[in-house]
Every structure is written in C-alpha cells, then in structure tokens.
Amino acid sequence: MKKEFSLEHRRYLAKKKQNAALVWALRFGILALLLGIWEAVTAFGWADPFLTSSPSRICKTIMSLYSDGTLFYHIGVTLLETLIGFAIAVVLGCAVALLLWWSETVRKVLEPYIVVLNALPKIALGPLIIIWFGTGSEAIVFMTVLVGIIVATLHMLNAFMATDGGKLLLLRSMGAGKLQILQKLVIPSSLPSFISMLKVNVGMAWIGSIMGEYIVSRAGLGYLIVYGGQVFKLDLVMSATFILCILAAGMYALVVLLEKVIVKNAES
Amino acid sequence: MKNEILRFDNVTLTYHTKRGETAATENLTFSLNEGEFVAVIGPSGCGKTTLLSLAAGLMKPSSGSVTRHGTCGYMLQKDELFPWRTIEKNIYLPLEIKRQNTPERRKSAVELAKKYGLSDFLQSYPPQLSGGMRQRAALIRTLAMEPDILLLDEPFSALDYQTRLNVCEDVSSIIRSEEKTALLITHDISEAISLADRVLVLTKRPARVAFEHTLDFGEETRPIKRREKPQFSAWFEILWKELNI
Numbered sequence: 001m002k003k004e005f006s007l008e009h010r011r012y013l014a015k016k017k018q019n020a021a022l023v024w025a026l027r028f029g030i031l032a033l034l035l036g037i038w039e040a041v042t043a044f045g046w047a048d049p050f051l052t053s054s055p056s057r058i059c060k061t062i063m064s065l066y067s068d069g070t071l072f073y074h075i076g077v078t079l080l081e082t083l084i085g086f087a088i089a090v091v092l093g094c095a096v097a098l099l100l101w102w103s104e105t106v107r108k109v110l111e112p113y114i115v116v117l118n119a120l121p122k123i124a125l126g127p128l129i130i131i132w133f134g135t136g137s138e139a140i141v142f143m144t145v146l147v148g149i150i151v152a153t154l155h156m157l158n159a160f161m162a163t164d165g166g167k168l169l170l171l172r173s174m175g176a177g178k179l180q181i182l183q184k185l186v187i188p189s190s191l192p193s194f195i196s197m198l199k200v201n202v203g204m205a206w207i208g209s210i211m212g213e214y215i216v217s218r219a220g221l222g223y224l225i226v227y228g229g230q231v232f233k234l235d236l237v238m239s240a241t242f243i244l245c246i247l248a249a250g251m252y253a254l255v256v257l258l259e260k261v262i263v264k265n266a267e268s
Numbered sequence: 269m270k271n272e273i274l275r276f277d278n279v280t281l282t283y284h285t286k287r288g289e290t291a292a293t294e295n296l297t298f299s300l301n302e303g304e305f306v307a308v309i310g311p312s313g314c315g316k317t318t319l320l321s322l323a324a325g326l327m328k329p330s331s332g333s334v335t336r337h338g339t340c341g342y343m344l345q346k347d348e349l350f351p352w353r354t355i356e357k358n359i360y361l362p363l364e365i366k367r368q369n370t371p372e373r374r375k376s377a378v379e380l381a382k383k384y385g386l387s388d389f390l391q392s393y394p395p396q397l398s399g400g401m402r403q404r405a406a407l408i409r410t411l412a413m414e415p416d417i418l419l420l421d422e423p424f425s426a427l428d429y430q431t432r433l434n435v436c437e438d439v440s441s442i443i444r445s446e447e448k449t450a451l452l453i454t455h456d457i458s459e460a461i462s463l464a465d466r467v468l469v470l471t472k473r474p475a476r477v478a479f480e481h482t483l484d485f486g487e488e489t490r491p492i493k494r495r496e497k498p499q500f501s502a503w504f505e506i507l508w509k510e511l512n513i
Contacts, residue, residue, distance in 0.1 A: 173342035
C-alpha cells in the first residue's frame, strides 16, 4: 500500500525522523560525556581510581575475567538463576491470581496473608532460605521467586478483577459459564496487564537473584560484587554492575519485543 | 391473538445489601407476545435494568414468576464489542459461547451482517468503526444467536443525537424485517413512541406497571415517519404526564 504524500506531509515525516535521530544522538552523547568525565577525573588524578574505578579499568577487568574464562561462567550462573526464578514467579503468580479470581471465598480468606507477604521484606527470610535450601543455586532461585511471585499475583489479580462489567453482563446473558468468561474475556483483556507485569517482574527478578547471591553464593555477578567489596576491588564491583545493567536492559528489551509480537498477532 | 412469549406474574425483587434491603420491583405483571415490540419507560432509577435481568434469567425474583418461552439476546447501552476481535469474530462470539460454532451458523451470521451493511467492516476492529456502525454490529451479534426475544437496554443512549436517530431507524428496520420480538428499556419518551407497538409506564421504585398503551400508528413502523405524525406529540404529552405522577 504505497501512497504518494503531499510535500507538507513528507516534510512532517522528515522532521519526525530528524527528531528521533536527535534523541538517540543525545542519549549516546550523555553516555559518552559521563564516561569521558569519569575517565578524565581519574586520569588527571582528581579522584582515586582505587575508590571510583574508571571506564578503562572496567574494560581491563572484564577482559581479564574473559581471558581466565570466568566471565561467562559468572554471567551464566546469575542469568540462569534469574531466568528460572522469573519464569517460576510469573507462572505461579498467574496461577494463584487465577485461583483467587475464580473463588471469592478463597480471595477473602487469603487476602490478609497476601498483604503481609507483600509488605514483608523478603531478605528477612535469608537465614531460613540458607538452612532450607543450602548454599547452592536453589536458594537463590527461591529468593527470586519469593520476590517476584507476590507482585505477579497482585498485578494479575487486579487485572482480572478490573474486567469490564458490561462485557461480563453480555457474556452472562449469552449463557457463558465461568470457564468461558475466563477464556473469552478475562484472559484476553488482561493481556496488556500481563505485559506490564512482565516488565515490572524483570526488575524484581534481578533484585531477587542479586539479593540471593549477596546472602549466599559461590558464583555469579552478585557474588563478584560482594567479593569485590570485601577485598576492596572496586574495579570488579563496577565491572559486575556494568554487566548487570546490560543484562537487565537486554531482558527488558526482550519483553518489549514480546509485547510487539503479541500486539501484532492480536491485530491480524 | 399471537402466542405469549414472556410473562411476568406478580414479580417482586428485593436487593439485599449490608445497609438494608431495597425493593426494586413489586408485583410487576405484564406479558409480551410473539412479534411484538414493547417499550418500557419509567423514572430514572426505577429498576428498569433489573427488569431486563429478570427477563434474561440472570436474576431470580424474590417472589412471583417469570415465564419465558424461547431464548433471549441482550443488547446493552454500550456496544461491548471486544476490541481484540474483528467485527466478524465479535459476531461469532455468541456462537462460540453456545457451542454452536458450526460453518452453517457462521455463514448465516455473516450473511446477516452483509445484509445490514457490515460487509466492508467484517475484518475491521471495533475502534476503527463509528459509534453507529458499532451499535449496528452489536445488534447483528445479538441476532446471530437467533434469539426469540431481544432485550434492549437503552441501546442508543450512548450515541450523539444525529447518530441516535439513524441507529434507531436502523435497529427498528432490522428488528421489524427479521420479525423479532423486542423488549426495549428506555428513559427517552420519544424513542419509546417512535419504536414500539405498546408502551408500559413504570412507577417509581418499587416498580409496578402504572399505565399501558397500545400505540395507534397502524402500519407505520419507521421511527422518523412516526415522529412526523400528529399522534406523536399527543402520545408524548400523555406519557410525559404519566411519568411525572
């Protein structure tokens, strides 16, 4: 469907494009500027790189981690824990939300428990988790699930409960049962909320896994950060943090991609 | 005398809330014959929607009885089309719910849509349609169930005046040509007069039938034409007075 646009419209489009390019240029500009200043202050000796590290030292640290073969090992460990924890939290959270939507009694009975679990700082359960799950990845995955599941449950329950009253009445007047209402109306209309829940939970999953690694771990990015802090290797702390930023952004980008695919499918 | 298709016999319905109980209807009695178009008007908040829920079987009366012969289709104030479905898929919705999603039923539903001017919009999504077109699609969706009675709950009240008159005309001609029985709930007196064969006037809550009129427009069923007739303003005056008693 190729269309001939008027000159004015082409100018409008060109301007839009220009604007977008400018925004991207400024984004990279700010990053380059910050990194440049950081590098400069340490290079000229205005700040002690022992305390602040510097972009070049971060590069070197990452290179050395790469050359002794532990870079991808640590990334892999944390990434796997995060992804498994994320997946379990999302699936279980949705399942619990469905159960709560289905039965008003269950919802009323469990409400105070959920409120308390939501308010509880999960890190308080750290010692228990170590005792129950040991010091391996299971403990960290459990922590990740714990941090994410309540958010997923509450978010999805809100979405399910917010289903349009008129549409519910319409389906009931057609003689729809609860399962049909769920299938035809509640789930499809909650899809946007599901995506926003995934976005929130990406953040929650990283909080969970890194927090878990702080408490108990022998490998992973959280471990590198804690270890780096203990032996005062700020380069290591900064490097691991930098890698975390990239991974978290990547995971978020995947959710955005998923959103685009789903929206596109819903419209075809 | 045509067959009676819906009957309310001394229907009383009481709502219970923590704060107390409210009687929505009390000893409500009326009946609806096959092929008839009946409008129900009443002061706002008099329990008109309750009446439709009772007729649809979504609520059970506290006492009295509701007898219905046949199935009913509900058309609401808003079109309630599902925005993630195309118009065509929206029209199939009742077939899916009733597990009658057969090729024949789908075909007849699509034919109905085409007959009433929706052929160009079948693959569109609801937000791409005008308010009037959406309400028309909602009516076709209701008709796709092949209901014996249509329950119309102020189906035009969400539309602007211009669209409202047009959609009113549309809906009237579709219902008349499909020879459907319809029960229309409205607070708009002129809408009731321009559409119905018979008008019931309800009292304030708890609702009872206060007055009942058979309109004398003869064969004229087109709302716009009816609005031009001299009886129109006479009926308007009568109903207006009765509503304000």
